[in-house]
Amino acid sequence: MSIEENLVDMQSVSFQAALLYTSSKGERRIRVHTMCLPVVNSLSDIFAGADVQAITGLLASMAVDRSVTSSLSDARDAMTNASIDSLTSYRTSVLTIQQPGLLAPACLRLFPLYILALLKQKAFRTGTSTRLDDRVFAMCQLKYQPLAYVMLMIHPALYRVDDLTDEGALNISERAIPQPRVQQLSVEKLSREGAFLMDAGSVIYLWIGRNCNPDFLTQVLGVPDYAAVPQNMNLLPELDTAESQRTRAFVGWLREQRPFFPILHVIRDESPLKASFMQNMIEDRTESALSYYEFLLHVQQQVSK
The missing domain is CATH 3.40.20.10 (Severin)
Known part of the structure; x- marks a missing residue:
C-alpha cells in the first residue's frame, strides 16, 4: 500500500478491500470491507488511538513470516525491538518532561507483556525442546486465527x-x-x-x-x-x-x-x-526466558539509552 496524495487537508481516509470467492453452494460472491480512519498530525494522537491487540496480532503474523524467510532468532529480535522502538519513540517524541522509569501510553501498557508472551509461545520459544510439528502448528494458529483467539492463545x-x-x-x-x-x-x-x-x-x-x-x-x-x-x-x-x-x-x-x-x-x-x-504462566521466569519483571527492566534499559 502506498499513499499518493497529500493528506494535510484531509480529516479522514478510507481503506477498502474486496474479496472474490465461491460460497459452499457454488455461488460467486464479492465481500467488500471498508474502514474509515481519522487523519492526525501529532504522534500523541497516534499513540492515544493505538490498538495494542491488533498490533500484537500483526507482529505475530509478521514474525511467523520472518521465521520462515529468515530465522527464528531474527523474528524474536524483531518483536523485542518493536516494543523497545515504540516506547522509545513515545519517550522522545511525545513526553515533554523526561521522567525516570518505563513510561508508556495507557493503550500500550500491556505491549511488553504481550511481546514477552509471544516470545514464550511454542512458535517462537528457544531453549525448550519443541517438536517441529508443534511449532509449525502454533505458527499456523497465530497467522490464520481471528484476533480474539490469537490473543487468548498468546495471553490465556x-x-x-x-x-x-x-x-x-x-x-x-x-x-x-x-x-x-x-x-x-x-x-x-x-x-x-x-x-x-x-x-x-x-x-x-x-x-x-x-x-x-x-x-x-x-x-x-x-x-x-x-x-x-x-x-x-x-x-x-x-x-x-x-x-x-x-x-x-x-x-x-x-x-x-x-x-x-x-x-x-x-x-x-x-x-x-x-x-x-x-508454560502459560508467562509472567514467571523459566530456564530459558525472562520473567515479566526482568523483561520490563530489559526494555527500560534499552529505552533509556
Whole structure:
C-alpha cells in the first residue's frame, strides 16, 4: 500500500478491500470491507488511538513470516525491538518532561507483556525442546486465527473456579453465568487449596490443587477426594448441585463464544499436561526466558539509552 496524495487537508481516509470467492453452494460472491480512519498530525494522537491487540496480532503474523524467510532468532529480535522502538519513540517524541522509569501510553501498557508472551509461545520459544510439528502448528494458529483467539492463545485467561458465586453473574437465556475475576498468569496466583480454569483459546485447562476444597471435588467433579480425580478427564459430570451448574454454565459460556469446541483437560499435579498449563504462566521466569519483571527492566534499559 502506498499513499499518493497529500493528506494535510484531509480529516479522514478510507481503506477498502474486496474479496472474490465461491460460497459452499457454488455461488460467486464479492465481500467488500471498508474502514474509515481519522487523519492526525501529532504522534500523541497516534499513540492515544493505538490498538495494542491488533498490533500484537500483526507482529505475530509478521514474525511467523520472518521465521520462515529468515530465522527464528531474527523474528524474536524483531518483536523485542518493536516494543523497545515504540516506547522509545513515545519517550522522545511525545513526553515533554523526561521522567525516570518505563513510561508508556495507557493503550500500550500491556505491549511488553504481550511481546514477552509471544516470545514464550511454542512458535517462537528457544531453549525448550519443541517438536517441529508443534511449532509449525502454533505458527499456523497465530497467522490464520481471528484476533480474539490469537490473543487468548498468546495471553490465556486464568480464573479461580472453586468459589464461584452468582454475585455479578450475567443473565443469558435465563441462565446465570458466573464472572470470576481474571488472575495474573503467575504461579504465585495459584493455590493448592483451589481449582483454576485457564482459557487458552483452542483448549481449556482445569487445574486441581492437591489440597483442593473437598466440596468442589464432590459437587463439581463427582469424586470423593483428590486421589480419585481421573488422569484423563475431559468432561464435567452433570451433577444436581449449584456448584456443578455454575461451573458448567461458565465453561459452556466460554465455548459458545467461538465457532469451534475447545477441549477441556482436567489436570492434577501428576498429569503430563501440567507442563502445558504451567508454560502459560508467562509472567514467571523459566530456564530459558525472562520473567515479566526482568523483561520490563530489559526494555527500560534499552529505552533509556
